[in-house]
Amino acid sequence: MNDLPVVVIGAGPIGLAAAAELRERQLTPLVFERGPRAGAAVAEWNHVRLFSRWAEVIDPAARRLLDQTGWNAPDDEAYLTGQEWVRDYLVPLAAALGDAVQFGTEVIGVARRGRDLVVDSGRDTEPLSVHIRRADGTEEPVLAQAVIDASGTWGTPNPLGGEGLPALGEKAAADVISYRVPDLDDREVRAQYAGKHTAIAGGGHSALNAIVALAALEKEAPGTRITWILRRGDVASTFGGGESDQLPARGALGLKAKKAVDDGLLNVVTGFRTAAVEPADQDRVALTSDNGQRVDGVDRVVVLTGFRPELSWLSEIRLGLDPVLQAPIELAPLIDPNVHSCGTVYPHGAEELSHPEPGFYLAGMKSYGRAPTFLAMTGYEQVRSIAAAIAGDHEAAARVELILPETGVCGGAGVFDEPDADASEGGCCGAPQPELVTLTAPGGSR
Known part of the structure; x- marks a missing residue:
């Protein structure tokens, strides 16, 4: 051979x-x-x-x-x-x-x-x-x-559902769900998020990139809101090693995301395993967890769960x-x-x-x-x-x-x-x- x-x-x-x-x-x-x-x-x-x-x-x-x-x-x-x-x-x-x-x-x-x-x-x-x-x-x-x-x-991105399967209603809500970091330099994409309520699900570097990008948009576009959804019960380790990281840009990304949280630019919800995506008014959706938590009035969902x-x-x-x-x-x-x-x-x-x-x-x-x-x-x-x-x-x-x-x-x-x-x-x-x-x-x- x-x-x-x-x-x-x-x-x-x-x-x-x-x-x-x-x-x-x-x-x-x-x-x-x-x-x-x-x-x-x-x-x-x-x-x-x-x-x-x-x-x-x-x-x-x-x-x-x-x-x-x-x-x-x-x-x-x-x-x-x-x-x-x-x-x-x-x-x-x-x-x-x-x-x-x-x-x-x-x-x-x-x-x-x-x-x-x-x-x-x-x-x-x-x-x-x-x-x-x-x-x-x-x-x-x-x-x-x-x-x-x-x-x-x-x-093959992982779904939003906390059990590894798509959440109930996830596929039906495909029009408002993205599994990629949004390109806010694209005018059409930017218009989908400006002045809207976006839920970001995930705790890795892609999620941190999305947080930094949308936090910058929030400062420029009135009415823009961000909710960060985490399955883990603690947010501290999500930001990485900061100045101790031997890849400086990787550490800086975590520090920028942490600053956005510290500045109150997003609401953080921990211990949230999404069980369902439910339709709501004005083409919005609500996210519910397996323990009864709820995030209402969501215009866009960015799923970055690996x-x-x-x-x-x-x-x-x-x-x-x-x-x-x-x-x-x-x-x-x-x-x-x-x-x-x-x-x-x-x-x-x-x-x-x-x-x-x-x-x-x-x-x-x-x-x-x-x-x-x-x-x-x-x-x-x-x-x-x-x-x-x-x-x-x-x-x-x-x-x-x-x-x-x-x-x-x-x-x-x-x-x-x-x-x-x-x-x-x-x-x-x-x-x-x-x-x-x-x-x-x-x-x-x-």
């Missing part, structure tokens, strides 16, 4: 980095992207500014490939928006990879050639069969020696997934927010990202399943290790070298009802091992 390509699913930051790493290993990458261009998912939040510097969102192998093309490298110390990430890095990188990247091509299934999920024989000798659908509707199988699924989780992996088209692949996080079994204990309230994770690579199906890997945000935190540089190190493993360089694959900036936080990751009573006695932060590193970021994109 060594003459077959390695199929990479998704032409986002991690997928394109995987292709660059594979090419350096003299392997043939073949990237399938269902969108019309590189970074199609990133383009949907192109107005959001990243809290990582340019130096932290460029894959080393990709940089080496781009340098060969005469690429104008951006300032490593500058902070970029999603739009700049696509325009100045992902689009040129896809162009440098040439025909290895195919757009308008959706992967609709992956299997072992000639075998369904039940058949044991041949799973380590037959190639993987990747079924694709082109933009014109034609379908075909493509054989691969290995598959790296870096398709992300952007297309993401989950889409696994339906992997039904014929033997996946080894944790039943809680839907992340690879070996990786899940290292990133579980129920345990790692510091957001710490051991360095990891091909070994932790592999599955019972030989030659199949999850990478990038999708590898984290439902875990809420991820940095692009984590994904870059993942695909470096995976490419080495596929090439047979097991020493390099095992030599995971990942140093990530500390968050400056020792608290919950968004799954605790109350502050961790054990934190003051150590908890996960009391006796860190020297090999632990810290990461945090939403949606596989920061």
Whole structure:
């Protein structure tokens, strides 16, 4: 199977980095992207500014490939928006990879050639069969020696409902619900929020971005109101490490959101697990919780409660997934927010990202399943290790070298009802091992 390509699913930051790493290993990458261009998912939040510097969102192998093309490298110390990430890095990188990247091509299934999920024989000798659908509707199988699924989780946001299922009435209220940070520089979008009552649900960095943006709008547009809805029982740890954060822009984002709360620009409702979205007068809705709390007169709802992996088209692949996080079994204990309230994770690579199906890997945000935190540089190190493993360089694959900036936080990751009573006695932060590193970021994109 060594003459077959390695199929990479998704032409986002991690997928394109995987292709660059594979090419350096003299392997043939073949990237399938269902969108019309590189970074199609990133383009949907192109107005959001990243809290990582340019130096932290460029894959080393990709940089080496781009340098060969005469690429104008951006300032490593500058902070970029999603739009700049696509325009100045992902689009040129896809162009440098040439025909290895195919757009308008959706992967609709992956299997072992000639075998369904039940058949044991041949799973380590037959190639993987990747079924694709082109933009014109034609379908075909493509054989691969290995598959790296870096398709992300952007297309499957978590619902508003506090049980992981859509709240009662959530789908019926789709016209007033958004699952993205609103782009208030867009006049039409701005008009939807100016002078209106918006409820923001979520406690991650996307929610903080929405709070900062809408708080600025509240100062400019009379009648604008914000209610921040949190499932957790405590708001303090939501703002992050502030000045202690080793990513200054990440810390600054939390401080800006905290100032908006301290200045009384929004009403904070904690311990609120949404059970229903009920229609109200003048096209408004009311949100009710499972314990009887109620938020009335809501014009718009911004749901930023995280993401989950889409696994339906992997039904014929033997996946080894944790039943809680839907992340690879070996990786899940290292990133579980129920345990790692510091957001710490051991360095990891091909070994932790592999599955019972030989030659199949999850990478990038999708590898984290439902875990809420991820940095692009984590994904870059993942695909470096995976490419080495596929090439047979097991020493390099095992030599995971990942140093990530500390968050400056020792608290919950968004799954605790109350502050961790054990934190003051150590908890996960009391006796860190020297090999632990810290990461945090939403949606596989920061």
